[in-house]
Amino acid sequence: MATEVKLLGIWPSPFVFRVKVALQLKGVGYEYFEEDPFNKSPKLLESNPIHKKVPVLIHGGKPINESLTILEYIEETWQNNPLLPQDPYERATVRFWAKFVDDLFWNKAFAAFIAKGEAKEKIEKEVIEGLEKIDGAIKEKSNLFNSAAGGESIGFLDIVFGVIGYWLPIYEEAGSMQTHTQKFPAIAEWTTKFVNHPVIKENLPSTESLLPFFRQVHEFVSSASNN
Ligand SMILES: N[C@@H](CCC(=O)N[C@@H](CS)C(=O)NCC(=O)O)C(=O)O
DSSP: OOOOEEEEEOTTOHHHHHHHHHHHHHTOOOEEEEOOTTSOOHHHHHHSTTTOOSOEEEETTEEEESHHHHHHHHHHHOOSSOSSOSSHHHHHHHHHHHHHHHHIIIIIIHHHHHOOHHHHHHHHHHHHHHHHHHHHHHHHTTTTSTTTTTOSSOOHHHHHHHIIIIIHHHHHHHTTOOOOGGGSHHHHHHHHHHHTSHHHHHHOOOHHHHHHHHHHHHHHHHHHHHO
């Protein structure tokens, strides 16, 4: 009997989306549990006691935390349909850009989403610098961003990059950010191909549902930072 796979998530999360896509590309069946971030389940608190965040993958009763670590775990556990390239240098390059993307998102883009006034403008400039670098990387290393290369398959970096190509424009609108992710030509082209991939389409929450959600998040974090 196959070992039981469970995923704890919330539907609007780009990090949970990564795990759903990776599992589907590998053909791994799983049971999904929708969490309430304002009333986290005992299962979530005991499975991710350090960060108390989703996604959490539970495989045979053992929890794995943090989306990038979960993707690596999935890649090593189910070796069919590889998400990472074979060549060690290319694998290292993929890991470098995956980390760059997450650092840019958390340290800059999310910070710009919640910042105000001059601080917002300053950090937006840093986001733009990061986006320029990513745009260059997509052009230069298009074999690693599979959907940019027009490849049929979706790779590790495509899965990770969804948070910038697809989610960031929604944050920009919900948080009145002037970073204009989709003005970067390689990012825009990548996004068009990405959203049309069948496995991506199946798992991607719609912009129409995400926008009101992130407007609420923005309102919530803004009022919290005013108090
Ligand atoms: N670095 C984490 C980020 C996960 C994350 O931020 N999850 C959010 C949902 S998008 C969460 O669980 N938030 C609940 C909280 O912060 O209390 C990853 O890659 O998995």
